[in-house]
Amino acid sequence: MPRAAEAPPVQVWVGGQLFQADRALLVEHCGFFRGLFRSGMRETRAAELRLGALSAGGFRTTLQVLRGERPALAAADELLQAVECAAFLQAPALARFLEHSLTSDNCALLCDAAAAFGLHDVFRSAALFIRDGARELAAELALPEARAYVAALRPSSYVAVSTHTPAPGFLEDASRTLCYLDEEADAWRTLAALPLEASTLLAGVATLGNKLYIVGGVRGASKEVVERGFCYDPDGGTWRRFPSPHQPRYDTALAGFDGRLYAIGGEFQRTPVSSVERYDPAAGRWSFAADLPQPAAGVPCAQARGRLFVCLWRPADTTAVLEYAARADAWLPVAELRRPQSYGHCMVAHRDSLYVVRNGPSDDFLHCAIDCLNLATGQWTALPGQFVNSKGALFTAVVRGDTVYTVNRMFTLLYTIEGGTWRLLREKAGFPRPGSLQTCLLRLPPGAAGPVASTTPEL
Numbered sequence: 001m002p003r004a005a006e007a008p009p010v011q012v013w014v015g016g017q018l019f020q021a022d023r024a025l026l027v028e029h030c031g032f033f034r035g036l037f038r039s040g041m042r043e044t045r046a047a048e049l050r051l052g053a054l055s056a057g058g059f060r061t062t063l064q065v066l067r068g069e070r071p072a073l074a075a076a077d078e079l080l081q082a083v084e085c086a087a088f089l090q091a092p093a094l095a096r097f098l099e100h101s102l103t104s105d106n107c108a109l110l111c112d113a114a115a116a117f118g119l120h121d122v123f124r125s126a127a128l129f130i131r132d133g134a135r136e137l138a139a140e141l142a143l144p145e146a147r148a149y150v151a152a153l154r155p156s157s158y159v160a161v162s163t164h165t166p167a168p169g170f171l172e173d174a175s176r177t178l179c180y181l182d183e184e185a186d187a188w189r190t191l192a193a194l195p196l197e198a199s200t201l202l203a204g205v206a207t208l209g210n211k212l213y214i215v216g217g218v219r220g221a222s223k224e225v226v227e228r229g230f231c232y233d234p235d236g237g238t239w240r241r242f243p244s245p246h247q248p249r250y251d252t253a254l255a256g257f258d259g260r261l262y263a264i265g266g267e268f269q270r271t272p273v274s275s276v277e278r279y280d281p282a283a284g285r286w287s288f289a290a291d292l293p294q295p296a297a298g299v300p301c302a303q304a305r306g307r308l309f310v311c312l313w314r315p316a317d318t319t320a321v322l323e324y325a326a327r328a329d330a331w332l333p334v335a336e337l338r339r340p341q342s343y344g345h346c347m348v349a350h351r352d353s354l355y356v357v358r359n360g361p362s363d364d365f366l367h368c369a370i371d372c373l374n375l376a377t378g379q380w381t382a383l384p385g386q387f388v389n390s391k392g393a394l395f396t397a398v399v400r401g402d403t404v405y406t407v408n409r410m411f412t413l414l415y416t417i418e419g420g421t422w423r424l425l426r427e428k429a430g431f432p433r434p435g436s437l438q439t440c441l442l443r444l445p446p447g448a449a450g451p452v453a454s455t456t457p458e459l
Contacts, residue, residue, distance in 0.1 A: 199214075203216050293312070368387050399417075
């Protein structure tokens with residue numbers, strides 16, 4: 001059969017400028033155009049369309065985002081025009097792009113604008129960003145309803161869990177808990193006891209939708225994989241079981257990304273694996289995604305601007321950074337970092353930058369160094385100095401707003417990111433338990449204050 005002729009580009013006048021746009025792209029991503037072209041109205045058969053209510057700059061940004069581009073929106077009018085187009089054109093992809101573009105410089109503007117135009121998801125994301133940031137951010141809001149909404153939100157708390165294997169019911173272990181940092185009281189408090197069957201030893205730990213997930217821990221010297229995953233809901237203070245990935249795995253990297261839970265690489269029977277699986281919480285099922293280009297365990301991963309990145313170790317002292325392209329279901333190379341006898345062990349993201357935390361020279365795991373990859377320019381820079389890495393600090397780290405949280409037994413150290421460098425902001429109480437740590441952020445319900453976490457002697 002002969003191929004159907006492709007539809008000609010749509011000619012659209014916006015703000016005195018003429019744009020050519022792909023009709024299928026507009027129908028797929030914009031509720032406005034979907035309704036317009038399916039309505040059968042006479043205007044849809046005209047050679048040109050006119051959108052008098054929008055700005056040319058905002059429509060240009062819309063087309064760029066729908067084509068998969070990532071325009072830099074720095075000026076206030078660019079952001080406002082994009083919000084207006086996202087609302088008028090009913091373009092969820094543009095709204096998500098704005099959510100991923102939030103910074104301390106634009107969050108108040110986006111919060112007010114999203115409230116005015118009825119972009120609920122952007123409004124909520126901006127409000128949560130403000131609630132987690134410096135107190136002066138809320139003061140920049142112009143709309144009283146936006147200020148009230150931000151004030152009513154719960155801030156995120158820094159949560160940590162150390163390594164535990166499944167415990168017999170008759171052996172009570174007070175240290176088998178999730179803990180969170182009470183910053184006002186400068187103390188670590190118990191949030192919840194771990195289920196007796198759960199293992200956090202070589203487990204993947206991640207958050208998605210303000211729930212904490214544990215996948216792939218082990219028991220015993222033979223590293224038998226725990227068959228069930230566990231999910232903690234802080235709103236109800238409850239645990240539930242959920243299925244494990246199809247491929248049994250431990251030391252897997254777990255990431256909550258784009259509404260799914262990704263189990264990336266890991267080991268099974270002491271052999272690294274390259275398979276990747278994603279879990280759909282709504283369907284309750286795992287499915288396979290594209291394999292990593294090489295088998296890998298303990299893969300560092302981070303998210304920046306709504307994009308998922310991982311680090312892989314390669315010969316010749318190379319740490320390779322890759323991005324998962326969800327639409328193509330493929331892992332794409334981004335950059336490589338070469339350092340003698342030094343590999344990336346942890347990675348965090350802030351704005352357009354990935355910070356790869358690696359062991360120091362001569363495999364010195366008591367210290368670590370940090371290199372910054374700017375995703376916009378592709379350039380690497382090394383942060384000055386070295387950082388102490390005793391018992392978990394910096395090889396587990398999370399970013400909240402412009403602040404990096406790290407922790408060890410002596411201190412919880414908070415760094416502020418300024419101009420691509422990290423400056424020590426404040427010190428808080430150290431984590432009272434020995435062993436390796438995994439950390440994350442959760443929004444806890446009001447009145448969640450638990451008992452101060454007891455100190456466990458180090459073995």
